Amino acid sequence: xxxxxxxxxxxxxxxxxxxxxxxxxxxxxxxxxxxxxxxxxxxxxxxxxxxxxxxxxxxxxxxxxxxxxxxxxxxxxxxxxxxxxxxxxxxxxxxxxxxxxxxxxxxxxxxxxxxxxxxxxxxxxxxxxxxxxxxxxxxxxxxxxxxxxxxxxxxxxxxxxxxxxxxxxxxxxxxxxxxxxxxxxxxxxxxxxxxxxxxxxxxxxxxxxxxxxxxxxxxxxxxxxxxxxxxxxxxxxxxxxxxxxxxxxxxxxxxxxxxxxxxxxxxxxxxxxxxxxxxxxxxxxxxxxxxxxxxxxxxxxxxxxxxxxxxxxxxxxxxxxxxxxxxxxxxxxxxxxxxxxxxxxxxxxxxxxxxxxxxxxxxxxxxxxxxxxxxxxxxxxxxxxxxxxxxxxxxxxxxxxxxxxxxxxxxxxxxxxxxxxxxxxxxxxxxxxxxxxxxxxxxxxxxxxxxxxxxxxxxxxxxxxxxxxxxxxxxxxxxxxxxxxxxxxxxxxxxxxxxxxxxxxxxxxxxxxxxxxxxxxxxxxxxxxxxxxxxxxxxxxxxxxxxxxxxxxxxxxxxxxxxxxxxxxxxxxxxxxxxxxxxxxxxxxxxxxxxxxxxxxxxxxxxxxxxxxxxxxxxxxxxxxxxxxxxxxxxxxxxxxxxxxxxxxxxxxxxxxxxxxxxxxxxxxxxxxxxxxxxxxxxxxxxxxxxxxxxxxxxxxxxxxxxxxxxxxxxxxxxxxxxxxxxxxxxx
Ligand code: GLA
Numbered sequence: 159x160x161x162x163x164x165x166x167x168x169x170x171x172x173x174x175x176x177x178x179x180x181x182x183x184x185x186x187x188x189x190x191x192x193x194x195x196x197x198x199x200x201x202x203x204x205x206x207x208x209x210x211x212x213x214x215x216x217x218x219x220x221x222x223x224x225x226x227x228x229x230x231x232x233x234x235x236x237x238x239x240x241x242x243x244x245x246x247x248x249x250x251x252x253x254x255x256x257x258x259x260x261x262x263x264x265x266x267x268x269x270x271x272x273x274x275x276x277x278x279x280x281x282x283x284x285x286x287x288x289x290x291x292x293x294x295x296x297x298x299x300x301x302x303x304x305x306x307x308x309x310x311x312x313x314x315x316x317x318x319x320x321x322x323x324x325x326x327x328x329x330x331x332x333x334x335x336x337x338x339x340x341x342x343x344x345x346x347x348x349x350x351x352x353x354x355x356x357x358x359x360x361x362x363x364x365x366x367x368x369x370x371x372x373x374x375x376x377x378x379x380x381x382x383x384x385x386x387x388x389x390x391x392x393x394x395x396x397x398x399x400x401x402x403x404x405x406x407x408x409x410x411x412x413x414x415x416x417x418x419x420x421x422x423x424x425x426x427x428x429x430x431x432x433x434x435x436x437x438x439x440x441x442x443x444x445x446x447x448x449x450x451x452x453x454x455x456x457x458x459x460x461x462x463x464x465x466x467x468x469x470x471x472x473x474x475x476x477x478x479x480x481x482x483x484x485x486x487x488x489x490x491x492x493x494x495x496x497x498x499x500x501x502x503x504x505x506x507x508x509x510x511x512x513x514x515x516x517x518x519x520x521x522x523x524x525x526x527x528x529x530x531x532x533x534x535x536x537x538x539x540x541x542x543x544x545x546x547x548x549x550x551x552x553x554x555x556x557x558x559x560x561x562x563x564x565x566x567x568x569x570x571x572x573x574x575x576x577x578x579x580x581x582x583x584x585x586x587x588x589x590x591x592x593x594x595x596x597x598x599x600x601x602x603x604x605x606x607x608x609x610x611x612x613x614x615x616x617x618x619x620x621x622x623x624x625x626x627x628x629x630x631x632x633x634x635x636x637x638x639x640x641x642x643x644x645x646x647x648x649x650x651x652x653x654x655x656x657x658x659x660x661x662x663x664x665x666x667x668x669x670x671x672x673x674x675x676x677x678x679x680x681x682x683x684x685x686x687x688x689x690x691x692x693x694x695x696x697x698x699x700x701x702x703x704x705x706x707x708x709x710x711x712x713x714x715x716x717x718x719x720x721x722x723x724x725x726x727x728x729x730x731x732x733x734x735x736x737x738x739x740x741x742x743x744x745x746x747x748x749x750x751x752x753x754x755x756x757x758x759x760x761x762x763x764x765x766x767x768x769x770x771x772x773x774x775x776x777x778x779x780x781x782x783x784x785x786x787x788x789x790x791x792x793x794x795x796x797x798x799x800x801x802x803x804x805x806x807x808x809x810x811x812x813x814x815x816x817x818x819x820x821x822x823x824x825x826x827x828x829x830x831x832x833x834x835x836x837x838x839x840x841x842x843x844x845x846x847x848x849x850x851x852x853x854x855x856x857x858x859x860x861x862x863x864x865x866x867x868x869x870x871x872x873x874x875x876x877x878x879x880x881x882x883x884x885x886x887x888x889x890x
Contacts, residue, residue, distance in 0.1 A: 183217055184272065184279045189302040191448050191459075195279065196221055198238035200247065201269045203281040203294070204414060205239075205329050208304070208392070209448050226415045239329050239414030241294045242267050242283060251407050252359060252421065256322040257290060257310070264290055264319070289314040292324075301463030304446040312433035321431040325405065325423035326444040329416030330392055334379040337406055338453075340700060341372040345688035345721045347669040348375055348700035355379065355418055360406040363425055367400060367591070367627025367639045368671045374404040375672070376704050378453060379420055385780040386454045387820055393449075393456040394422050395704055397674030398442035400643035401425035420446075430638045442675055453703060454821070457776050461706040464674075465773075471661070471681050475708050475772055476507030476553060477761055478741030480620070483689065483720050485745065487514040487521055489535045495546060497747045502550035504754055505761030506742065509547045510555030510620055515540065518567060523588045526562045527569030529606035531614070540614035548615065555618035555663075556610070560603045561646060562589045562624060569602075578627060578637060586625035593637050594645030604652050611657055621650070621680065623666040643675075650679045663711060672701060682709050682739050689715030689743055690722040691734035692806050692875060695787060698738055699778065707791065708772035712738025714760070716745070726875050728753070729837030732760040733802055733877040736836075737771060737789070740764045759835040767881070770798050777801075777821035785809040785874065788817055796823030796860070797884040803869050804877035808842075816866025819880075824861035826884040831855035839876040846870050857885065 183206065184195040194217055196206040206220050225236035233248045243249040244265035257264040264285045271282040278297035284290065293309040306326045312319045335355055339362060340348045353360070362374040369375070378384075380391035396402050405421035413419050422444045431439045445463070449455025464470060479501040481494065489511075498509050517532045519525030531539045544554040563570050563577055565585075570577060576599050578591040592599050610616065627639055654660060664676045665684035672683045683705065686697045694712065701710055714735045718725050735741070746757065771791050777799075779788035785808055790801030799822060822828065831854060847868035849856040858867070863882075870878065 180214075180217070182221060184274050185212075185217065186277050186279060186296060186298040186304070187211055188277055188298040188300060190450075191298065191302040191304075193296065193298060193304055194220065195241070195281070195296070196224060197269065198240055198247065198414075199235065200238070200240075202238070202240035202242065202247065202267065202283070203269060203272070204241055205416075208328055208446075209331070209390070210450060224415050226412070229411060232411060237411060237414050239416060239419070241281060242292060243327055243413070249413075250411075251409050251413070251419065252325065252327070252361075252405055253323065254325050254327045254421075255292065255310075258320045258322065259289065259317050267292065284313070289317055290319055299463050300466050301459045301461075302447070303459050303463040306444045306446065307441050309438050309440045310433070311438040312435050314435055316435060319433040320429070321433060321439045322426055322428070323423055324439070324441050325421045326441070326446075327405070327419045327421040328392070328394070328446060329413045330379055330418045330420055332417040333381045333390065334392060334418060335382050336384065337377065337379045339374040339377045339404065343371050344667055344670075345686055346693060347371050347672075347686050347697050349696070350700055355406060355408055357408050357410055361403060363401075363403045365401050365425065365628050366670075367642065368623060368666055369399065369402060369673050370626065371668070371670045373402075373670070373673075375700075377404045377406060377420060377422070378456065378703075379406060379418070380452075385452050386778040387452045387780050389452050390450050391448070391453060391456050392420055392446070393453075393460075393703075394420050394444060394446045395460075395674060396422040396424070396442055396444050397678065398424055398643070399646065399671050399673050399675045400639045401427070402442075424640065426640070427638065430640055445674060452780075454777060457703050460704050461776060464706060464709070467678070469678065471708060475682075475739040475768060477505060477764055478508045478510060478555070478711070478713070478739070479506045479746070480510040480512055480555075480713060480741055480743045482512035482557075483715055483743040485514075487519065489514045489532075491536060491543060493747065494543070497745065498547055498550055498552070500747045500749070500754065501742070502552055504746070504758040505765070506552060508553040508555055508618060508741075509550075510557065510618060511540075511543075512557040512620065513559070513622075515556070524564050524566035526559055526564040526589055527567040527592070529558065529560075529603075529610060531610070540610070544614045544616065553617035554615060555620060556614065556616045557620045557622060558607060559622040559624060560607060560649065561591050561594055561642075563592050564589050578642070589625055591625065591627050591642065593642065594649065595637050595641030596645075600645050600649050603649055607653055608656055611653070611660065617659070618661045618663070619653075620663045620665055620684070623671055647675070647679060650676075654679060669697070669701065672705065674704075677705070677709065682711050684711045685738070688719065688721045689713050689731075690719035690724050691726050691731045692724060693722065694734050695804060695806050698734070699787065699789060702776050706772070707738045707776065710738040711741060713741040713743040714757070715743050727837065727840070728756050729839060730804070730875050730877050732756070732836040733804065733879055736760070736764055736767070736879065737791070737802060739772075756837060763833060763835045763879075767800050770800050774799070775821060779818060779820050782817055783809045783811050783814060786814070786872075788819070790819075790821070790880070792821045796826055799828075799882040801880040801882070802877050803872070803880060805872040805874050808874050814869050814871050817869050818866040819863040819882075822860030822863055822882070823884070824859065824864065826860045827857055827887045828860060828863060828882040829855060829857050829885045830863070830867075830880055830882050833879040833881045836879070839870070839878045840873045841870050841876075842873045843871040
């Protein structure tokens with residue numbers, strides 16, 4: 159009774175409720191996910207529930223039980239956890255917001271207004287002296303992904319407000335006991351790390367000026383033992399390409415009626431955001447998904463949310479050839495034309511000229527910044543070459559590293575003040591960053607790129623970023639990563655405005671910048687500089703937690719991988735590259751006719767299967783023997799699926815028992831066959847399971863397949879592609 163009286167009182171402090179709507183709560187619902195926000199005894203909005211879809215009766219129950227017991231040696235009132243968790247409500251954990259005026263904190267707020275339309279709500283809060291207004295915007299998109307961002311505005315007449323942190327902190331229930339996030343390094347991105355949630359703070363910070371190869375990427379909390387297909391999970395990703403942090407935290411006293419919290423934020427350096435009267439700061443968008451069906455469930459939400467974006471690539475993903483590992487800096491137009499002709503002959507649809515085409519760029523020590531075609535190597539410019547590429551029926555792509563500059567460049571000599579460099583700042587790959595916070599830098603880059611893209615008729619840009627920014631900023635440098643990051647976004651936006659059909663790939667020494675900030679304005683990510691298929695299996699598996707395969711560049715390299723010197727059979731390299739936006743990074747002008755025939759067969763297999771691979775549901779099996787992986791993509795109507803059964807290491811067991819094929823329509827009857835166009839995997843056995851050795855295919859229902867079929871025992875570094883198509887059931 160007590161609580162509803164208080165809630166009624168709160169209702170009067172804000173407006174925006176529609177007629178017939180319960181003003182005590184804001185309920186955002188999509189699919190089977192609900193986010194319910196209610197108001198605590200101070201009138202502050204806080205998450206009442208984030209998880210399974212709830213109805214009005216559930217909400218009533220949640221409301222009447224929203225105030226926990228008063229603990230010993232604690233506050234004398236039940237604890238609450240609001241969207242702006244600060245000491246105001248006795249919150250002792252990481253604060254949601256840290257603001258100050260002359261080192262005096264602002265941490266008491268009241269709810270000023272609530273705007274709620276369909277699946278979106280804005281909670282407008284003000285501090286008690288009306289110096290700052292905070293708009294916390296929450297919306298549940300069609301994919302049931304919660305998108306959240308906050309805007310802080312200085313509404314005072316004269317004060318300057320320091321913004322030190324604005325975090326989205328979502329409460330989690332007690333049953334979320336474990337978590338998974340990622341680390342990594344160059345050529346080894348997105349290595350999963352998993353742990354039990356303990357009291358304390360698990361804080362992942364990136365001060366690299368980009369998320370980094372070791373970026374946390376997606377933080378997933380879940381119920382004990384959650385896997386790809388099982389467990390309840392809560393996942394969060396920050397769509398931001400600059401400094402950032404993710405937080406998982408549990409205090410002994412919990413978070414209101416909840417247990418722990420999951421947070422994400424831009425990491426702001428001291429003094430980086432100071433708001434004059436009338437100025438605002440907006441956080442990046444956090445993307446959060448809940449699922450009762452394991453990591454694959456969260457993945458499905460992220461993928462459908464991304465695919466619903468108007469800017470999501472809508473055309474078939476062309477088969478790529480990238481010249482980097484084929485020729486490196488050795489740009490010989492005659493040799494490159496022969497490479498292009500070979501590429502076209504096997505079915506390549508986009509030819510990308512990588513690093514080495516511009517003035518002074520003979521190696522990585524010089525030239526960055528001088529975005530003029532090197533007429534020593536390209537006497538007639540790039541246009542005739544691009545024309546030839548188009549004549550061969552391919553798109554033309556070109557590499558740029560717009561944010562970077564070598565000191566050995568005409569640009570650095572004429573504009574030393576443009577470098578993000580002070581005092582003893584250190585080089586990285588012989589380069590510094592340009593200060594994209596400067597309008598003149600942005601104008602120069604837009605003008606140069608626009609000219610080259612127009613003159614050379616460029617369809618696709620590979621936008622690279624090969625160093626952390628931190629070592630190029632000195633401690634007294636006021637130029638900021640935030641200004642740089644926003645500058646990068648605005649340059650990309652302007653180029654896209656001028657060239658609406660242009661596609662852009664985000665690359666940062668491979669996959670050090672694979673976030674949804676940059677990917678909301680680019681069309682794919684180069685997931686890693688490693689084309690070694692053993693490494694790639696893991697990198698792609700985990701990058702796909704967030705990104706659908708059509709956004710992840712994935713190339714077939716030569717037999718010996720350049721980054722690991724490990725040898726891999728063609729079939730395994732080809733199968734691995736199939737499950738992304740496929741391409742080739744190999745000097746195929748030197749290949750034997752047999753190798754080219756293999757590549758041509760693989761190219762047509764990719765073209766045949768990409769309608770499933772790039773639109774279906776990503777599925778990963780949990781229960782396979784160690785060293786093996788089963789992953790695939792199932793069409794949304796369940797009528798077709800493509801799976802890869804791969805072995806990346808030997809196993810301690812001698813045989814492969816039944817392997818359940820998950821994610822299929824249990825009622826459908828599938829024709830299951832091995833697609834061996836890319837070669838036959840080497841086996842570690844005497845004979846295949848009889849269904850395979852007798853007929854090479856089998857017909858089974860989706861439910862029988864989920865119970866499992868014996869699969870061949872493969873040698874390490876081998877894989878097979880299973881292609882499943884639904885067929886009419888007899889009598890149907
Ligand atoms: C980075 C990229 C590579 C390649 C080189 C060119 O390392 O990740 O793919 O483009 O730069 O210098």
